[in-house]
Amino acid sequence: xxxxxxxxxxxxxxxxxxxxxYVIMWIIGGVLIFLAIKKDMEPxxxxxxxxxxxxxxxxxxxxxxQGEEVGIIEWLNHYLIGASEALPILLFIGIGAMxxxxxxxxxxxxxxxxxxxxFGIFLxxxxxxxxxxxxxxxxxxxxIGAADGPTSIVVAxxxxxxxxxxxxxxxxxxxxxxxxxxxxxxxxITSKKERLIRMExxxxxxxxxxxxxxxxxxxxxxxLFAPKSLALVGFLMFGNLLRxxxxxxxxxxxxxxxxxxxxxxxxxxxxxxFMQASSFATLETLIIMALGVFAFVFDTVxxxxxxxxxxxxxxxxxxxxxxxxxxxxxxxxxxxxxxxxLKEDPENHLLMHAIGANVSGxxxxxxxxxxxxxxxxx
Amino acid sequence: MxxxxxxxxxxxxxxxxxxxxxxxxxxxxxxxxxKGVLAIFIVIAVxxxxxxxxxxxxxxxxxxxxxxxxxxx
Numbered sequence: 001x002x003x004x005x006x007x008x009x010x011x012x013x014x015x016x017x018x019x020x021x022y023v024i025m026w027i028i029g030g031v032l033i034f035l036a037i038k039k040d041m042e043p044x045x046x047x048x049x050x051x052x053x054x055x056x057x058x059x060x061x062x063x064x065x066q067g068e069e070v071g072i073i074e075w076l077n078h079y080l081i082g083a084s085e086a087l088p089i090l091l092f093i094g095i096g097a098m099x100x101x102x103x104x105x106x107x108x109x110x111x112x113x114x115x116x117x118x119f120g121i122f123l124x125x126x127x128x129x130x131x132x133x134x135x136x137x138x139x140x141x142x143x144i145g146a147a148d149g150p151t152s153i154v155v156a157x158x159x160x161x162x163x164x165x166x167x168x169x170x171x172x173x174x175x176x177x178x179x180x181x182x183x184x185x186x187x188x189i190t191s192k193k194e195r196l197i198r199m200e201x202x203x204x205x206x207x208x209x210x211x212x213x214x215x216x217x218x219x220x221x222x223x224l225f226a227p228k229s230l231a232l233v234g235f236l237m238f239g240n241l242l243r244x245x246x247x248x249x250x251x252x253x254x255x256x257x258x259x260x261x262x263x264x265x266x267x268x269x270x271x272x273x274f275m276q277a278s279s280f281a282t283l284e285t286l287i288i289m290a291l292g293v294f295a296f297v298f299d300t301v302x303x304x305x306x307x308x309x310x311x312x313x314x315x316x317x318x319x320x321x322x323x324x325x326x327x328x329x330x331x332x333x334x335x336x337x338x339x340x341x342l343k344e345d346p347e348n349h350l351l352m353h354a355i356g357a358n359v360s361g362x363x364x365x366x367x368x369x370x371x372x373x374x375x376x377x378x
Numbered sequence: 379m380x381x382x383x384x385x386x387x388x389x390x391x392x393x394x395x396x397x398x399x400x401x402x403x404x405x406x407x408x409x410x411x412x413k414g415v416l417a418i419f420i421v422i423a424v425x426x427x428x429x430x431x432x433x434x435x436x437x438x439x440x441x442x443x444x445x446x447x448x449x450x451x
Binding site: 119122210221 | 407408409410414415420421422425428437440
């Protein structure tokens with residue numbers, strides 16, 4: 001029995017990875033599982049990721065390829081992410097089926113806030129370059145600011161980033177931290193008077209035909225202007241079309257529930273392939289975590305500032321907090337803004353406006369992801 | 379202040395600040411920034427215009443149909 005333990009300890013010290021890096025990854029896996037179960041933070045993803053992180057960091061384990069024996073997690077990664085980033089793109093069908101674009105269609109200027117709240121991505125790309133990351137890695141790190149897990153995986157995968165594991169863990173973890181990050185930032189850059197701005201919600205009636213044509217039109221426009229975004233935007237819009245068409249109710253429900261849950265489960269365990277100690281337990285991962293916070297903070301700042309700018313030209317004032325909901329963390333960010341609005345004024349319901357900004361951020365982040373892939377790959 | 383100079387020097391050397399590769403990477407990031415921001419706002423502007431037009435066109439045909447139904451009655 002002790003020989004077997006010595007052998008395992010020798011394996012942990014062979015190659016470029018040290019035994020303490022494996023131990024760090026077991027702890028990180030445990031932390032992700034704890035956050036998923038005890039704190040209810042993105043449990044559908046953090047639980048399989050945490051468990052997978054432990055599996056892939058046991059030396060000699062056959063979840064990774066050992067000699068000629070192909071490991072299951074490596075196989076899943078090769079065919080479900082390595083090949084066209086299939087899993088995260090398919091997940092977008094489920095996400096699209098969950099989204100109601102009605103609040104956005106009744107107030108299209110919320111699109112501007114969705115676009116503005118992606119600015120943190122570009123600032124982060126610049127900062128990551130200044131810190132010495134190459135362009136592909138810097139762009140992949142910047143996309144954490146999209147606050148969208150599938151988009152982060154697709155971009156990092158398409159650009160061949162060396163840090164896809166860290167980027168994915170950070171993107172999904174920080175999405176769950178939106179209720180902590182955003183309120184703090186918003187309070188620093190808005191006055192009490194601004195936070196008290198009331199926004200009346202009078203939804204302009206949006207016809208069924210508009211809701212059906214919208215996903216088709218957005219796909220066309222995105223495809224023409226940013227062709228590399230079409231995989232993400234197209235599948236998001238396809239999911240939405242399933243929802244709005246009305247006849248395919250069973251398919252819509254399947255997409256929103258069974259499909260989304262199944263893919264999320266498999267995606268989590270597959271992503272753990274990138275959480276091997278040699279590539280994850282490094283100083284760069286810590287830097288990526290810091291850059292992730294930077295991205296989220298500046299997304300929030302940009303959204304709020306553009307909302308304030310719009311108020312200079314608009315008679316009907318926008319509560320600047322709604323600008324922060326342009327981040328793509330749907331529907332968490334919208335709920336955060338609603339809660340903040342009610343705290344300032346119990347009769348100020350900002351939810352529908354925030355949802356309009358939030359869903360536009362979902363579209364904008366997918367478009368930005370495609371734009372970045374197109375610009376970096378040339 | 380010697381320790382500060384030493385720290386700054388170490389950071390500068392470690393990040394290769396000022397090297398041709400670093401400059402190229404930063405310039406490329408700036409290019410991504412201006413192109414990306416411009417592109418996203420153009421796409422959003424087009425989508426907003428299209429959505430507004432779509433709303434108007436759908437409403438126009440819906441009103442016309444209501445009018446025709448009203449006349450039939």
